[in-house]
Amino acid sequence: MITTRLRPSAAMLSVGLAVMTLQLAATAARAASTPWVGDAHAAVRLITRDDRVGQSATVEAGLEFRFAPGWHGYWRTPGDAGLPPVVDWSTSDNVRRGEIAWPAPIRLVVEGLQNSVYEGDVILPVSLVLERPGEAATLHASVGYTACSNVCVPFQAELSLPLPAGPETRAAAEAPLLVAARAKVPGAPGSAGIEVVNTGIVASGGAASLVVTLKSNAEPFRRPDLFVEGAGGGLPAAPEVSLTDDGRTARLTVALGPTSPPIEALTLTLTDGSRATSFGAPVGLVPSQPPTLATAQDAAQPHVIASTPNRTLSWGAALLSALFGGLILNLMPCVLPVLSIKLMGLVRHAGVGRRAMRMSLLATASGVIASFLALAAVLIGLQWSGASLGWGIQFQQPWFLAGMASLTVLFAASLFDWVAIGLPSALMTSAGSRRSGQPLVEAFLTGAFATLLATPCSAPFVGTAVGFALAQGPIEIVAVFLCLGVGMALPYGAIAAFPRLVRWVPRPGPWMVGLRTALGFLLLGTAAWLLVVLWSTAGGRVAGAVLGLMIALLLFRAVVARRPGLNRSWITAVTTVLVLAPLAAAAWSTAAPRQAPERQQWQAFDPAALPGLVAEGRTVLVDVTATWCLTCKINDLTALDRTEVATRIDQRNVVRMRADWSRPDPAIAAYLRGFGRYGIPMDVVYGPARPTGEPLPELLSPTLVLDALDRAAAGAGPQAALPPG
Structure with a gap:
């Protein structure tokens, strides 16, 4: 037998390696x-x-x-x-x-x-x-x-x-x-180059029609279709489409059928060729006349869905809500950091004459009202510029946090008698003298300061009033914010009108020195809180730089500025620089914000995923919060972190989403506007029985949250009975 041994050629090796590669790839x-x-x-x-x-x-x-x-x-x-x-x-x-x-x-x-x-x-x-x-x-x-x-x-x-x-x-x-x-999953309107100008429901003859006005900022509309969820059983027919402005403005009218049961909110998915978007539409019944096309105000607010409940709120109801909301702001957690200033003011009022006390209280009330009118002016300017609007949005800006921290330290230094806060003598002569005018200046600044620190809170009635105002025009904004200011200033006006209310305050004496020092340290605690918020929004370097400048301010006023013989103009100039320097440090910083560790089980906010989760039979809790929102922290402690609520939302069929509004976020701002809200806290519960969401009140309780979760899960399929995850 002759055995022939073949030697593999290079070509055969290449083929073998190629086959092995294909097998591995497969x-x-x-x-x-x-x-x-x-x-x-x-x-x-x-x-x-x-x-x-x-x-x-x-x-x-x-x-x-x-x-x-x-x-x-x-x-x-x-x-x-x-x-x-x-x-x-x-x-x-x-x-x-x-x-x-x-x-x-x-x-x-x-x-x-x-x-x-x-x-x-x-x-x-x-x-x-x-x-x-x-x-x-x-x-x-x-x-x-x-x-x-x-x-x-x-x-x-x-x-x-x-x-x-x-x-x-x-x-x-x-x-x-x-x-x-x-x-291909529909995202926010802006991602598709589409702006939602207006939505509304027209009721006529026992039937209802949905009218949606859209504007395309990209290519013109071709053949738009609108899928409407939440209008009852089945799927409404395709909309009647009217295109204007060379196809860049579309008005879609969808017949919804009978208006019973009432329609509260809808989920809308728009398709137009290869692009698509999905958005919520909180709507209510409006008169039988079709809504007009975009007004100048609506067009200035990209991605705003007009909220019919706020638009149909009467002037009287809006102003009354603003008045009560401003009054309740005095009791909200955001105002607690300035409690020291109020206490010191009451102590001071107890030891002066009735006229002086009234003037001081009225000055504090004037500071509150003037600050609200200043906020209204800023919001009107932002509205005209097309920027996102919201209650407390100034706390999203590092320069504002740095400035407030510096002012807080300055107030603390005044309580330590290291600095006297006042205006130029020419402005204080109207009060009698430099000495008599200074308490009025301090009282005015106290009111302004309390207002600025109160704005992170969205108290009951405040959200309704602010939502009405910001969805309207400049006149409504000024009127509502004026009523908010009057409401918050009411306690000061009441004491000025009835001075006997402060008789319970002890008479001035040596004990006031210790109290002033204690209140000064309480104000320093407020500054520390502002620094923590600044750290979360601008990063550790900016917060560290601001802290260093604040310490320098305190040391300068406590040690250097108290030496006799120093030029007062030089001391004033250095103090001004040390107060304004933190604003510059925060405004010019490009540091990325600190990413706070997310609590276990909370997912990032994704509004596009909500319809799919609800379709799976899941219940979704959306929590819109921010580092600077003290009311949000109170809700966490009193409701969301309580054992009974934490156990309920830890079930497999419950999804928790958290939207962090510590920094500006157009998607979160648009989500808030979709429910007619312009401030936080805001919590919304979705589920098979609440496919378009049920917004909860600003202040939460365990019973309120659990009841909302049960209502949303009503009618869910087998997944509703899944055990905890």
Whole structure:
């Protein structure tokens, strides 16, 4: 037997290596997807962006459906026929929940039945939240869906995909598919180059119609369609479309049918060719005349959805709400840091004559009212410039925080008798003399200071009044803010009118020296709080620089400026520089804000995901907060962090979203305006029974939150009974 031994050639080795490479690539691709499950009419598979579980708390995945020509599946709100896909992740390992994002559908009308469907190949992006980030996971999706043509066929698919732990390896085939699928999910109007000018419901003859006015800041509208959710059973028909301004302004009218039960809010999804957007529309019944097109005021506020309840609020009700809201502001947590100034004022008033006491109290009231009118002027200017408006938005600006901290230290120094706060003598001669005029100046500044520190709070009635004003024009803003100022100044006016109210205050004596010192340290505590807020919004370097300048101010006034023989003009100039320098340090800083560690289980704010979560039968709690919002912190302590509430919102069927408004954020501002709110705190609960959200009052209690969650979850499917996550 002759044996021939062949030596492999270089070409044969190259071919072998190529085959092995293809096999490895195929193995990697399979690691990021499951096989197709279905038949020739419809099939589904599970895909992931990465083939391993890294250190991220989420895994980006997708359910890819494939429908044969002439067949279709359904959107989250299917319309008059069909069922949406239902996905159960409960049998997965190391998966807490899955959050589906829904691409925009297309409209299909069959024998008068309105349906929102998917055709061809469509991917539903899914964010899978892991229980143990960094550990291996097994994704198991039990998917039930319906595919229809001339007949409808129910499908059930069990999809399982193991993902080992390790550094993520981006799957070459699946990653671009998921990126493209995410891009098809409707986002905020601005992301599609669309501005929501106005929404309103017109009632006539027992029926209602929704009228939406849109403006395109990109290409003109072509064939816009509007999918309306929350108007009752089924899906309203396609809108009547009127295009003007060369197609850049669209007015869409959708027949909603009977007005009973009353419609409170809607979720609207607009499609126009390849672009789509989704937004909420809080609406109420308005007179039977159709709403006009955009007014100059509406057009100046991008992405504003006109809130009919605020627009229909009467002048009298708005002004009365402002009056009561201003009065209640005196009791809100945001005003507590200036309690020391008020206490010192009352002590001072008890030891002076009746006329002097009245003048001082009226000066404090004047400072409150003047500050509210100044805020109104600033908001009018912002409104004319098209900027986002809100109550307390000045606390989003580092320069304001630095300035308030410096002024607080200056007030503390005055209580330590290190500096005398006053105006030029020419302005104080009207009060009699420099000595007699100074208390009036201090009283006026006390009122102004209290107002500025009160603005982070949105007290009961304040939100209603401010929402009415900011949705209107300059006259309404001035009137409402004037009433807010009068309401907050009422206690001072009452004591000025009835001086006997301060008889309970002890007479002045040596004890006042110790009290002034204690109140000065309390003001320094207020400055420390402002520095913490500044640190969260502008970073540690800016906060450190401002702290150093404030310490320099205190040392200068306590040590250097008290030496005899120094030039007073030089002392005043140095003091002014040390007060204004923190503003410059904060205004010119480009430091990134400090990212506060997010509390466990709270997700980032994503309004586009809300409809999909509700369609899955989940309950969603959205909490809009900020570092500078003391009322928000009180709500955390008294309601959201209480054991009974924390246990309830830790259930698997409850999703918690937190929107941090510590810095300017147009998306959060637009979300607030969508509910007619312009200040925080604001909490909204969504669920199967509240698909468009139920806003909660500014002040929370455990019972209030739990009842709202129960109302929103009413009628939920099996997922409502899932155990805690």
